[in-house]
Structure formats: C-alpha cells, structure tokens
Amino acid sequence: MNAVTGFGRPSFVATPAVEFATSRVASYIAAHDFAHPTLVMDVDAVERQFNALSDGLMTRTGRAHIHYAVKANPHPAIIERLVGLGSGFDAASRGEIELVLGQGADVDHVSFGNTIKKASDIRFAHHAGVTLFAADAEEELDKIAENAPGTRVYIRVIVDNEEADWPLSRKFGCAADKVMTLLGRARDLGLIPFGLSFHVGSQTRQARMWTGTLDQVAAIWHRANEAGFGLQLLNIGGGFPAFYGEDIQHPTSYAAEVMGLIADRFGDVPQIMAEPGRSMVADCGAIAAEVILVSKKSEDDLHRWVYLDIGKFSGLAETMDEAIRYQFVTSRDGDETGACVLAGPSCDSADVLYEKRPIQLPVTLRAGDKIIIRNCGAYTTTYSSVGFNGFPPLDQIVI
Template sequence: MRLSIDDPDRLYKSIKRFAQVKETPFLIIDRQAIQQRLEEFQKAIGYAKVFYALKANPHKRITAFLQQRGVGFEISSEQELRSLLRHRVPPQRIISSNPVKSNTFIKGAYSAGVRLFAFDSYSEIEKLSEFAPNSKVYARISVSNEGSQWPLAKKFGVDIEDAVDLLARASEMHLEPYGITFHVGSQCTDPVTWVKAIEKSRIVWELAKNRGIELQMLNIGGGFPIRYTESVPSISRLAHVVRDAIENSFPKGVEIFVEPGRALVGEAGILVTTVIGKAVRNGQRWLYLDAGVFHGLMESIGGIRYPIGTVKNGPASEWVLAGPSCDSFDVISADVELSEPEIGDQVYIMSAGAYTTSYASRFNGFPIPRTYFV
C-alpha cells in the first residue's frame, strides 16, 4: 500500500480503515514511501555517502529500516547515540554534525567508536581534542539560507578566515582536519544557494591547502525539500546542480557526505487528527483539532504549510486551524480550505513524517501522537 496525496481516494480509504481502530492523534508512516525516497536519493546523489539526520524522525522502526539498507546516521545527543547502538549501527556509519556538543555526548560517541565530528569554535576544538583525540573533524561554515523555509543560519557557522584558522588550530591539537560542512537551511528550494555554499567551501578548502592542510571531505548537509502545498525542485535536479558545482570547484576524489532528514521521511507521514471544536470569532471560522503546534505541528509556526484534507466532499470554505492547548501560539494555519467538518470528523495533515513527532511535547497534558506503520 502506498499512501499518497496523488491518489486521495486510496489514501482516505486506507486512513479510514486504520482510523477505526486507533485513537487520534496518530502518525501513519508509509515505509514504501521512505524506500522510494531513499532510492531516489541514492540514485540522484550516488556520488555522496548518505547520513540520515536522525532528528527528523528517530522512530526505532525507521532507524531499523534505514540501518538494514546500509544508510549512515547523523546525530547530536546521547539518546540518539544509544538508539543507534541498540540497532547495532557500526560507529563508522555515525557522524555528528552539530557544531556544539556536550562533553558527555562527545565522550560517549568517542568510546562507541565515532570519529567524525563538526565544530565551529575554538572551545569545541578544545573539547574534541580532550574527549575525542585524533578524530576527524570538519568545520561548519556560515552560508546563505536564501530559499529555505526553515532557516538554520545565525546559530552556527563561521566565516572563511575563521574556518581556516580553526582547521589549523585543530591540527595542532591532536585532531585531523578532515573537511568542511554547511547547511543551506531546511526545506531549501533555491539551487543557487547550494552553488554559493559550495563556492564558499572551495575558498576555505584552498586557503587551508595553502596553510598545509589537505582536506578530504565536503559535507553538503541537509536541506533537500519535499512537497507540502507547493511543488519544489526534484532531488535529481538539485543533485545535478550540486554535482556540477562540486566538479567545477573541487579536486577529483573528494569525499562527499550528505545528511538528508526531511527529504527521506517527510512525505511518508500523515498525521491523523480529530476535530474537537468549532467557533466563529470576529467573522472567522475556527476549527480546533486534537493535535497542534505543541503536539507535532511545530513547524507550522515557522511557515511550513501542510497539505490538509478531510474525507468530506462538498463546497470548501476557509478555516483557521488550531490545536487543543490553551496557548494562543497553537494555531496551525490561518487559512485552510476545507469542506465543513463536524466535531468528531477526522482531519489529515499530510507530508507530516519529518519534524513532527520528534518535536512534539506533552504540553497541557495532551499526548505525543503515536506512530503506526503501513
């Protein structure tokens, strides 16, 4: 069974059958969809080693699924590390690209055999040198996040000169300067942003070489977009642009890493919710669901617009869609077109496989949606 918004009849039929036996809210993950995205990704970016960004959806069955297919993992925390070790993921297939890590995490990852870590500050180099000596380290550079709907700029990344200095410091401190990484921001739809980031990486690479540092790896991070309400450039198109940019600027044989999160699991998930209330406020029609911003749909406050549907047919009208908590931030969308649902009807949030359950809290006593697999 392949659940897809391209085939709404089949989708609704499948959800309906499922929904009769489960209490909402819950997330359905379609493993066939993950398989399809993985194959597409591997075909398009065959030149890169794939490390799934576990934060996108760390469910153990997704981990097992990807582990069996030989995918690597990108992690940041002890919990993520433990989960991978439980699934017997070999440490050579684990990297940590969060430039700021806790000492405990670094120690734990190192003792488990992980040897690839990102950094973007002197203090991180000191920590890595002490707790993960002789590891391969890569500098996170700051790049434009133009075209990203979930920007990751500002918090991390250094400029060209600092990156080169830090790589040089790393080599003086029992670490192996190994490469460069960047993140163009999540859900990035502008290919030029990757090209510019690769160009910036090339400058760092060459300046490092001039200082006697021979780098080997370029990690192009995540950012590959999925379809929400609007169409996005295909993975193969982006992969093509990225490959051309790398071939134009980097020496042959450079090792390429890629860390997709959203692109592997996002379109494979559907969050099934139920209408718990309706109201008219200042002339606007409000619909309240049993899951909201705090219970899986956090990204809606940053501008992610999920495709939303019901099993109802009939004329559609505009609704403000809100979650169940008392907080006024708990508004999923200010303008959704839906055929009028009744209390107790189900509402389906599509493309909800990434950054939903992993962000969800139990705020106000509402449960984190459970995940079921088809």
C-alpha cells in the same frame, strides 16, 4: 477522499508520483480509528526516497554517501530499514548515537554532527567508536581533543543562504575568517582536520539555489588545501526539500544537479557526505487527526474557527510563524470550501496553526470529522511536548 489538487507539472514534483488517495498510508488511515492523533509512516516509501536520493548523489562524483539526519524522525523501524540499505547517520546527541547503534548501524558511518556537545557526550561517543565530529569553535575543539583524542573533525562554516525557504540563523558555524584558525588549532591539538560542512538552509526547493552557497564554500575549501590541510571530506548537510504544497524538484534530478554543481566547483573531492532528514521522511507519512470544534466568535465573523485534536505543542511545531503550510484531506472534500482559522486543542492562546493566512476547508466540516494532515513524516513526533495540558505525545505507527 480526494488528494489535494492543484500541483501543476506532475512530472516535476516529488509527491504526486504516488497519488495520496491510493497510498498505503491513506488506506491504513481510512481503515482504522485512532483515539489520539497518530502519525502513520510508510517505511517502504522511505526506502524509495533513500534510493531516489542515492541515485542522484552518485552522479558525476560517484562517491557521495547519505548520513540520515536522525532528528527528523528517529523511529527505530525507520533506522533499522535505513541500516539495511547501507545508510550512514548524522546524530545530534548521545541519545541518537545509542539509538542507531542499537539498530545495528556501522559506527564508521555515524557522525556526531552537533556543534554543541557536552564533554561527557563526546567521551561517550568516542568510547562507542565514533570517529567523526563537527565543530565550529575553539572551545569545542578543546573538548573533542580532551575527550576523543586523535579523532577526525570537520569545521562547520556559516554561509549566506537567502534562497532557502528558511535561511538558518547564525547559530551554527563560524565565519570564513575563522576556518583556517580552527583547522590549525585542530591539528595543533592532535586532531585530524578532516573537512568542511555547511547547510544551505532548510527546504531549498530547487538545486540551482545551491550555487551561491557552493561558491562560498569552494573558495574556503581551496584556500584550506592551498594551506596544506589536504581536506578529505565535504559534508553538504541537508536542505533537500519536501512537498508542502509548492512544486519541488524530483529527488534524483535534484541530487544529481547538486552533485554537478559541486564537481564543477570543488573538482575531485575524496569523500562527500549528505545529511537529508526532512526530504527522506516528510512525504512518507500523514497524521490522522480529528476536528473537535467548529465555531464563530461573533455573529458578524466572516471566518470560522476550526479546532483540531493536534496543535503546535503536540506535533505541529513547524507551523510556528505559519512557516510550513501543511496539506489537509477530509472526508467532506468536494463540498463547498470557506476560509477558516485553524487551531490546536490546548488552553494556550499561542496554539493557533494558521490565522494570518487562513486555510480553505469544507464549510460542512464539524466536530468528530476525521482530518488527515499530509507530508508530516519529518519533525512532528519529536517536537511533540511530553504532555502539555495533559495531552499525550503524538503517536506513531510504522507500516
């Protein structure tokens, strides 16, 4: 099997540092058969990525701390390894808090980062010892004050992030004009207005793309401190990229450059927290899947349809709107290729992965062939449906 080619500038991109074809994941998949689509994750690769990001984050300020965004891949073996490395954790729910504490995480390094929390879940987190919560609205602060009195809160800010591959919606955060109001309300409620958070946007491929966002947040940060809030924490969120076929910056140089941009704008920040999720795990796993059918709809069709045993509802949800372009490896690579529409196995007409921009696959591909989908370590197992069409959820094996 060949690795996907055409990366360009190998010293600059993250993934080809280890050739996929010779990776532990590729070897494992080659040596095994799988009854169902299976994500194979290399936890040593996760450790290398954690270290690469940490090295960059210690540049200039020397005090940024990683809080892994558990939602990207919550497999207990990954959490356990990260606990051993001293990682903190960004939890989206009660379930994720239980998970990381169960794997031995230090509760002082767990933040409840979802701005949308049930009162009962805030109470649970408070009793479990969590002391850091996100908020972006009055009602959320009221719930936190009632159910986790006296705790630390950071306010999530909406920023314009047009440089990201996927700018986020306005779902999370408040506009700049509300930040002072919320910090003041937190203080009035007996909470500790501890800092600010933001998200630069998913898959921000180059560090320099952070500039505009950081300018906006720094202006708010300084205004808050001038108003006497004495903020302690800057939570820079995630947005660090993974490799999906387009060049990305090496994680260490990327993180170092972001820290430099922060130091230039914020000066001396007591605590900086980063929440990588996708960038920590995406490149560390691949899905072993199978071709179920290759067909043409009409004698005149130019494109083939290729159907896999995995689709949009069994792990590949991020193909929605064809946003992520996954990379494929087949046992027939090297044969002539042709364009095809790629679809999943369910009886759902929306379960089509790539149609507007067809992908190139070997013309010799046929039912029963193994196909590997690379860089699938993030946001696959958890998006998988519980049993759509009677298909089991995506399996995961950590090696």
